[in-house]
C-alpha cells in the first residue's frame with residue numbers, strides 16, 4: 001500500500017527499509033517482497049506519480065523538467081569549464097525517481113563497459129555476459145504504438161518479450177527517420193548503420209529504442225510498483241525525507257545502523273527500523289548526502305562541519321562523472337517536424353486528443369528517431385596526451401541523438417521547422433564531487449561535476465560537432481536541409497571551444513558518488529556485492545555505485561602506464577609509455593586516484609612495469 005502520513009503506517013519496524021522509491025529502489029522493493037516472509041518499507045521524499053499525465057504521455061515530459069514539485073530543483077555550483085555557468089541539475093522528486101521523468105532512451109551501454117566493471121571490482125558477476133540475462137528479465141519488448149513493420153529496425157535475438165518493463169521502437173513515423181537511414185547508406189564509413197545498439201556493440205547509427213509501451217512511459221513505478229502494490233508486505237511512505245541513519249553500533253568491527261531517521265513536512269523526526277538491512281537508493285546526489293550526514297564519508301570534511309565521524313570513507317561523494325552535451329540544428333524544407341505541434345496550439349490539442357482516445361499519434365514519443373555511437377579517430381592527436389578513457393574497442397566516445405525538431409520551445413527557440421542533432425561526450429575524464437554545504441541534512445548538497453575541466457572532454461565535443469556537420473553533407477539532405485541555425489563551419493578551434501562552453505549542458509547521467517570497487521581496493525564505497533565497506537546490513541543500489549559512467553571503444557593498445565607517487569588521498573602522476581616501454585609519451589596527473597577507480601583499467605593491470 002502507499003501511505004501519505006506516517007501515522008497511517010501499521011508500525012515502523014520492517015525487515016528492509018529502502019531509502020528512495022526511485023528507479024532502483026522500486027525494483028528491489030518488488031524483488032524482495034516476492035518473498036511473503038519479508039516486510040519492506042520504502043521511504044520516498046517526493047510525491048506520487050499516479051495521475052501525473054506529463055509523466056505518462058511521453059511527449060509531455062518537458063513540462064516536468066522545470067522547477068516544480070516533481071523535482072528536487074537542484075543547481076550545480078558555477079562550472080569553470082562552462083564559463084562559470086551553474087546548471088539546473090534535474091533529479092526527480094516522485095515515485096519512480098528519474099525513470100518517471102527521464103527521456104526514456106533505452107540504451108544498455110557496451111559490452112566493454114560491463115566487462116570493465118567486472119575487471120575493476122574483481123567480480124565477474126558484473127560482466128556483460130553475466131548481466132545480460134537481467135537485461136532480458138527487465139525488458140518486455142512491445143510492438144510500437146503504430147504497429148508498423150519493425151523488420152530491419154532491431155535484432156529480436158537480443159531482446160525479451162517476457163520481462164517487466166515495456167520497451168519499444170518509435171510509434172510515430174517522423175519523415176526525417178528514413179532519411180537518416182539513407183544518410184547512413186550514403187556515408188557508411190563515417191556513420192555505419194547499426195541494426196541494434198543494445199547488442200553490446202553500439203557503434204553506428206540505429207533506430208531509437210525507448211522505455212515506452214503502448215504509447216505510455218514505462219517507469220519503475222509503473223512496472224515494478226503499480227502491479228504489486230496490494231502485496232501486504234510492501235509499504236511505501238510518500239513525503240518522507242530521510243535525514244540520516246541513526247543508532248550506530250559495532251559488531252565484529254563493522255558499523256551497523258539501527259534505524260533510518262526521516263521527516264515529513266513540518267514534522268519532528270521519526271525512526272524506522274530495519275531488522276535485516278537498510279538499502280540506500282536515493283540516487284547519485286541523495287545517497288552520498290545521507291551517508292555524509294550519518295557520519296560516513298571523509299573524516300576531514302565531516303570534522304570541518306562538526307558531524308561526528310563513524311566511518312572514514314573518503315570516496316563518498318567523490319569521483320562523479322556525467323555526460324555533457326551540445327546540439328546543432330538546421331532549418332528544414334518540411335512542415336512535418338516537432339514544431340508542427342509545439343508551435344501550433346490546434347495541432348497540439350489534436351495530438352493530445354488522439355493520445356487520449358487511442359494512445360497513438362505524435363504524443364507517443366519524443367521525436368528522437370535515431371541514436372548514434374561513434375569513436376574518435378584512433379590516430380587522433382589527443383591520444384598523444386591522454387590515455388583512451390573508453391572501456392574498449394566497442395565503446396563510443398560520442399553519442400549522437402537525432403530529432404525531428406526542437407522538443408522544447410522557449411522564448412529563444414526560433415520559429416520554423418528544424419532537424420536537431422544532439423552530440424554527447426560519453427567518456428568523460430573530468431571528475432567532480434557531491435559535498436555538504438552545512439550540517440543540516442535538509443540543506444541541498446553542493447553538486448560540482450567539474451564539467452569540461454579536462455582538455456580531452458572538450459576535444460570530444462569539438463570532434464562531435466564536426467561529425468554532426470559531416471552527417472548533413474550526405475546527398476539525402478540536399479532537398480531537405482535549408483541552413484544551420486548557428487553556422488559553426490568557419491569557427492576557429494577557440495571559437496568552437498567558446499561555443500561549447502557557452503552552450504553545453506548535461507543530460508543528467510551523474511554516477512560514481514558511492515562507487516563500487518574490489519574489496520581490497522584502497523578507494524570506493526561499496527564492494528561488488530553493493531554492501532558498504534566497513535559496515536554491515538547497509539547496502540547501496542542506485543546509480544551512485546557505478547564507478548564510471550557507461551558510454552553507450554580504443555586506441556590505447558600501444559600505450560602502457562606507470563604510476564608514480566601516490567599515498568592515499570594524494571594526487572599522482574600516470575606516465576604513458578610507448579609499446580616498448582622505453583619512451584614517455586605523456587604524463588597526466590590524477591587527483592585523488594586512491595579514492596577513485598583508474599580512468600582506464602589497464603594502468604592498474606600493468607602498474608608494476
Ligand SMILES: Cc1cc2nc3c(=O)[nH]c(=O)nc-3n(C[C@H](O)[C@H](O)[C@H](O)COP(=O)(O)OP(=O)(O)OC[C@H]3O[C@@H](n4cnc5c(N)ncnc54)[C@H](O)[C@@H]3O)c2cc1C
Pocket residue numbers: 019020021022023024025043044045046065090091092093094095096097098099101102103104105106107240241242243281282283284286287290507508509510542543544
Ligand atoms: C531529465 C533526465 C533525463 C534522462 N534521460 C535518460 C534516458 O533517456 N535514458 C536513460 O537511460 N537515462 C536517462 N537519465 C538518467 C536516469 O534516469 C538516471 O540515471 C536513473 O534514473 C537514476 O536512478 P537512481 O535509482 O540512481 O536514482 P533516482 O531514480 O533519482 O531515485 C532516487 C529516489 O530517491 C528519492 N530520494 C532522494 N533523496 C531522498 C531522501 N533523503 N529521502 C527519501 N527519498 C529520497 C528521490 O526522490 C528519488 O525518487 C535521465 C535523467 C534525467 C534527470
